Amino acid sequence: MTYIELLRAGCVGLSLLAGSAFAAVTPEQASQLGNQLTPLGAQKSGNADGTIPPWTGGLPTTTAGVDKDGFLPNPYAAEKPLFIISSKNATEYQDKLTPGQLTLLKRYPDSYRIPVYTTHRSVNAPDKILAAVHQNATSTELVEGGNGLENYHLAGVPFPIPKDGLEVIWNHIARYRGDSLKRTVVQASPQTNGNFTPSLIKQELAYPIGMSDYQPDEMSNILSYYREEILSPSRLAGDVLLVHETINQVKEPRMAWLYNGGQRRVRRAPQVAYDSPAAEGMRTLDDFDLFNGAPDRFEWKLVGKKEIYIPYNSYSLESPKLKYDDIIQAGHINQDHTRYELHRVWHLTATLRPGQRHIYSRRDIFIDEDSWQAAEADAYDGRGELWRVSEGHAIFFYDYQVPLYAAETHYDVLSGRYSVNSLRNEEKNAYQFNLPVSRKEFTPSALRATGIR
Template sequence: MKRLIQSTSLGLSLLSAATLAAVSPEQAAQLGKTLTPLGAEQAGNADGSIPAWTGGLAPDAGKQSVPGFLDDPFANEQPLFTITAQNAEQYKDRLSPGQLAMLKRYPDSYRLPVYPSHRSVALPEFVYSAVRANALNTQMIEDGNGLTNFQTAYPFPIPQNGQEVVWNHLTRYRGGTMKRVSVQVTPEKNGAFVPVKFRMEFTYRDQLKDFDPAKPGNVLFYYKEEVTAPARLAGSVLLVHETLNQVREPRMAWLYNAGQRRVRRAPQVAYDGPYPASEGQRVGDNFDMYNGAKDRYDWKLVGKRELYIPYNSFKLDSPNLKYADIVKAGHLNPDHTRYELHRVWEVEATLKPGERHVYAKRVFFIDEDSWQIVLADHYDARGTLWRVGEGHLQPYYDVQVPWLAVETLHDLLNGRYIASGLKNEESQGVEFGVKALAADYTPAALRNSGVR
């Protein structure tokens, strides 16, 4: 089913702000030819270390030997080589500043095991069809803060600027609806941690049972997360109505406080406001590598690069591992990470004069095949590289949804990090295609779901 997302008050928008044009029919015709259906270069690189895209992993590429967990189709592969602090100079042209900083910060433990590259991303045909329409019709309005004529996902498969690249990340296909149990950790410098368990769900608006396409509104999707452990945090619930144009209509968020048994608006869950249960290790727009409004930054498309990025991270999702096997002091256990050479878009965000944010500059590296941010470097007001994010991509090939096995954000200054998305020890995996009502995502429902 296609999702048609139109900004409200379109006529006023066209009058009040410039509309940025879509690409030409000649450019759009390259989708599925020289470009993949999502706009990546279909061909491999010059030396063959990045292969051509041939359709990605098929839904039957593996099975679920353990319910809720996908088998690793590349389990028998061994690393081609390993990048360490000692040999990083040899590979620096294919490493991000953040990766080089991590190697320097943890010279005796952090390393990148590099495996053969597999372009495994595949999506349903209806998404590809929507992307072809988007290439011809979708436009940015209101200084890039809104969209018109947008279907389903990926409004700009052939991007012309940095904002368009980031829009592809923000609107990427995530299966329409999802429920999962997810574990987050914020280890101390010595590696000690207490798992925080969440029950999460989201629903795109057109997947609601009671969605009215004649009145789509400005909400893009609904998101809810409940803390279920440890006991001191259990029962707290966050509800988000994620708006498409967050300048015209800011994100709406509510928090249910289990101790007070009250629901309160939570406007701080945005930009650089503190993210719940993160012990100060990430701000609101760090979640999902980057989320929310883009209006506080100027966006520059630097271009494309070939980088060693976390990819096909099935090991990190293995039910054979315990959290203590993965979570180590300073960073994840490199025995279970996997890096491959892929092409990425590089986008630089610089804080606008007069705007406020704890990050004065951010640099994002976005996988060309999935439009997922896989690496993110964050700089403070002094220009110091402060935090380094990694998104360990894992395609859910059975339902053709690119996803992250784990996302991390490392603080180079205090030596701590946050990792979220873990589920190795859980009995429940990710469940896609669950239908919900709009009433399930109201403050009243939030209060009911949070009662212990």
């Protein structure tokens, strides 16, 4: 069976960074939001040496308008790199790099590099989301075992002042990505010589609260709906995936269906989860978005916060002046078009639980404090050796106040191959936010009408 891809803070004391706690924070703790902390829970102040500035509200919606092809102007286009990290000087910066980044610098000493720019804390969210996040802070709790949420208001992060690793990974899973999102993007898994065949994919993501036929009682356990249709190449065109992502995954696990364009059949797809292979075997299904789905197979530990260089404000990487051939090359994407900045991240380790099955024995995930979006992820095989390194090249759609990825890369450091997805450089008007949607569009019966073959 062909698997199609699935889209799917500094005032907190050290006592809050250890152990598991299922209670929401107090109103007094929540009062830090918008004061010592940003409304989303990041440390509002900059760092001691000024290399990370204070948060002052992020980029406003009025920063610039989209062009005729739907691309956002780069607000930092005039900036040049402050310095470039390469294999030759990596030891000078190793305290601000992940093990995965250091491995990529060593694996590709002549081509992989990290251009570092001035840090801009560009992220914010719409007012209604900020209000929901504040409400979540004092109401949302983890279900027993941490594999779901209770009393969650269907928008934004559930735990802006997190106590443990499970709460942080749930913030990444549930973060705001628009009321609804439709996009057409390209994915590729190049061979070791750089040759690739792009897959053009139409993806749709919607949250119940933004739907015209929203029914709180009937949809109370739905976190989001996701639908994906492969448009090309022709051998895959017409395959459609539908996912209902649940909030309490103990009560009701993720539900998924596949429509096979050749057979014209809709089937339940329980394998669309965890470590099922995707992108020609270059990643797992739960690698997408650097992590998605149920967290129950791993023990999550919150190591704490640290400052590292992460991909950020990646407007140049999605420039319409670039072709996919300019980006996709042998070994890794063309790092000349990337941008890294120094930011504070939450560092999580996920260790496989005894008795559970997964091809990864451990994951290290680094989540941006301002957006709650994962920026780097390292995955280790059963022997405990680093196997895959993922990078999320963040971009902020300031017109809708939505953080996403301009590109998402998954590097197999053993085979020398990788996958890259979410590219849209050659697609016109590829993104549409907050369009009217109905849950009727996300039913199994709607899949057959979607297929094109």
